[in-house]
Amino acid sequence: xxRILSATNRPIFWFSLVLLLKxxxxxxxxxxxxxxxxxxxxxxxxxxxxxxxxxWFSSKRKILYYMIANLFISLIYFSVLMYYKYYGVIATYHAxxxxxxxxxxxxxxxxxxxxxxxxxxxxxxxFLIFMLRPKYVKRMxxxxxxxMNRTAxxxxxxVSLGICLFSIWPNHASMNEIxxxxxxxxxxxxxxxxxxDTTEEEELVPAAEITQDAINKTKGIEIPAAPLFQGVxxxxxxxxxxxxxxxNFLIGLKxxxxxxxxxxxxxxxETSYFDNFYTNAGQGTTSDAEFVVNTSFFVPKNxxxxxxxxxxxxxxxxxxxxxxxxxxTATFHTNSVDFWNRKALYKAIGFEKxxxxxxxxxxxxxxxxxxxxxxxxxxxxxLKKLDEQNNPFYAMVISMSAHHPFRLPEEKQRIKLPDEYxxxxxxxxxxxxxxxxxxxxxxxxxLKSSGLWDDSLIVFxxxxxxxxxxxxxxxxxxxxxxLVGHEYGYTDMFNIPFIVHSPSGQLPAQMSGTGGQVDVxxxxxxxxxxxxxxxxxxxxxxxxxxxxLLPVRHFLPTGSFINDKSIYVTGKEYADxxxxxxxxxxxxxxxxxxxxxxxxxxxxxxxxxYLSQLPNEASQTPATPDK
Numbered sequence: 001x002x003r004i005l006s007a008t009n010r011p012i013f014w015f016s017l018v019l020l021l022k023x024x025x026x027x028x029x030x031x032x033x034x035x036x037x038x039x040x041x042x043x044x045x046x047x048x049x050x051x052x053x054x055x056w057f058s059s060k061r062k063i064l065y066y067m068i069a070n071l072f073i074s075l076i077y078f079s080v081l082m083y084y085k086y087y088g089v090i091a092t093y094h095a096x097x098x099x100x101x102x103x104x105x106x107x108x109x110x111x112x113x114x115x116x117x118x119x120x121x122x123x124x125x126x127f128l129i130f131m132l133r134p135k136y137v138k139r140m141x142x143x144x145x146x147x148m149n150r151t152a153x154x155x156x157x158x159v160s161l162g163i164c165l166f167s168i169w170p171n172h173a174s175m176n177e178i179x180x181x182x183x184x185x186x187x188x189x190x191x192x193x194x195x196x197d198t199t200e201e202e203e204l205v206p207a208a209e210i211t212q213d214a215i216n217k218t219k220g221i222e223i224p225a226a227p228l229f230q231g232v233x234x235x236x237x238x239x240x241x242x243x244x245x246x247x248n249f250l251i252g253l254k255x256x257x258x259x260x261x262x263x264x265x266x267x268x269x270e271t272s273y274f275d276n277f278y279t280n281a282g283q284g285t286t287s288d289a290e291f292v293v294n295t296s297f298f299v300p301k302n303x304x305x306x307x308x309x310x311x312x313x314x315x316x317x318x319x320x321x322x323x324x325x326x327x328x329t330a331t332f333h334t335n336s337v338d339f340w341n342r343k344a345l346y347k348a349i350g351f352e353k354x355x356x357x358x359x360x361x362x363x364x365x366x367x368x369x370x371x372x373x374x375x376x377x378x379x380x381x382x383l384k385k386l387d388e389q390n391n392p393f394y395a396m397v398i399s400m401s402a403h404h405p406f407r408l409p410e411e412k413q414r415i416k417l418p419d420e421y422x423x424x425x426x427x428x429x430x431x432x433x434x435x436x437x438x439x440x441x442x443x444x445x446x447l448k449s450s451g452l453w454d455d456s457l458i459v460f461x462x463x464x465x466x467x468x469x470x471x472x473x474x475x476x477x478x479x480x481x482x483l484v485g486h487e488y489g490y491t492d493m494f495n496i497p498f499i500v501h502s503p504s505g506q507l508p509a510q511m512s513g514t515g516g517q518v519d520v521x522x523x524x525x526x527x528x529x530x531x532x533x534x535x536x537x538x539x540x541x542x543x544x545x546x547x548x549l550l551p552v553r554h555f556l557p558t559g560s561f562i563n564d565k566s567i568y569v570t571g572k573e574y575a576d577x578x579x580x581x582x583x584x585x586x587x588x589x590x591x592x593x594x595x596x597x598x599x600x601x602x603x604x605x606x607x608x609x610y611l612s613q614l615p616n617e618a619s620q621t622p623a624t625p626d627k
Contacts, residue, residue: 042185
């Protein structure tokens with residue numbers, strides 16, 4: 001009995017117990033089954049290995065080293081649950097690339113924190129308070145002098161290491177990162193990821209094998225000899241409007257008889273509308289959407305496209321394609337061009353001019369820059385100037401007022417929702433998008449009155465999801481289910497609208513085929529009569545294809561994809577994955593095939609292989625700012 005009491009009085013026991021409680025918080029947030037006995041089996045051995053090293057090598061400052069290890073592991077758990085709340089995947093060391101963004105989107109980050117998350121740091125606060133009292137410092141120093149038996153440490157470490165390896169190795173082949181982390185344990189998964197990334201290098205497909213025919217064959221499509229609507233808008237301006245956080249369920253939505261997006265509802269009725277269209281953005285969200293739309297390539301595996309090595313390449317892109325066909329190119333955004341490395345992005349994809357915060361100022365500030373009203377009011381005169389030149393133009397306009405966490409100033413709020421929406425993410429999201437629609441209405445009127453509407457091919461789409469399902473509590477899930485008519489899920493979250501205004505008036509009113517942001521480039525190229533014979537692309541012309549295959553990266557486990565029936569979310573392997581029906585997000589039997597599963601992964605590999613092997617382009621001409 002004395003030996004047991006003595007063991008429980010050791011720092012290794014108490015610190016392991018404290019960290020086990022913290023791991024329970026992370027498991028509760030991230031894993032469907034929450035904390036269980038397997039959590040102790042996978043997490044505790046990791047603690048023991050770390051603490052055994054402290055016991056072996058330190059004496060004078062042992063408790064301090066315990067606290068440093070405790071703080072470091074606590075930060076890992078906190079990062080994992082915070083990252084999951086927005087992205088729906090397990091954070092790894094790759095997420096460190098985004099640390100500098102946290103301070104710049106602080107309000108968005110802090111809105112994800114539930115009060116009980118801070119339990120992870122309670123013991124550290126108490127420790128710092130005790131450190132201010134000399135008698136406790138002396139007591140901890142005395143306790144830290146006692147060394148554990150070396151033989152016991154060796155046995156403990158060996159057994160713990162064996163358990164860790166037993167947890168890792170049988171599960172290392174799992175495709176689903178969340179299931180992998182649950183089976184391995186969060187900390188074991190973090191170490192495994194670091195080790196695997198440094199030892200397992202992805203083998204690239206030789207550049208000579210990456211052809212448009214190979215891509216089309218992998219997607220299962222054939223290019224028609226005489227595409228429909230080819231060149232119907234030849235010579236017209238191109239305006240691409242990227243709408244912040246705009247999801248498709250908002251179209252036609254009414255609450256208490258109030259239309260949430262009356263201007264876009266009207267626009268949908270007057271133009272060509274794709275209701276089965278999906279985001280291809282990764283963890284770079286808005287800037288990733290810019291990358292995908294302008295290149296028709298997929299974002300890289302472990303990092304935002306705009307902070308990757310791709311930015312050093314001479315990227316095939318829509319701006320360069322349009323420049324080759326006599327167009328002037330420019331992009332408009334009220335945020336700073338330095339955020340998300342956009343300055344490098346615009347240089348890499350070839351925009352000739354960018355308009356950012358220096359042009360728009362900080363007038364009528366919402367989120368990270370001037371409001372959408374200011375964006376559109378100051379952009380239209382610039383578009384008119386471009387239109388007065390001899391050549392047509394390509395302009396990309398990026399809205400931002402409806403940015404997470406959707407804290408719209410009260411004076412900008414234009415609708416009053418029922419009380420049940422007060423203080424909810426959903427309510428704030430809807431109010432913000434209602435304002436964004438109001439500003440869009442002004443933009444549409446200005447385009448029409450200026451003559452730009454009749455002289456421009458104009459496309460509108462959402463950049464990424466606005467309401468992450470992982471961040472919703474049960475009351476909000478029920479509230480959202482009432483709005484969409486079924487349990488809110490992947491098929492709602494990733495579904496964004498794609499709207500095409502063609503001056504020709506020849507396009508069909510509504511299209512129900514599956515599409516994604518990667519398809520924007522080939523679709524508008526066909527309408528403008530611009531040849532893609534010498535430009536590799538992974539999207540397809542949505543007016544001339546009946547089938548599609550869209551790999552999903554970052555927001556779903558590796559191997560997930562979208563086809564013509566469902567969103568497939570991979571399991572440990574293809575066979576135990578689930579297909580979610582587009583209609584109501586319910587499980588769909590036979591919603592995909594293993595051939596599609598393999599083809600989707602092949603497409604991602606082809607995209608990455610091609611871009612990685614492009615030469616670096618030191619002579620690129622950077623886009624010039626407009627002040």
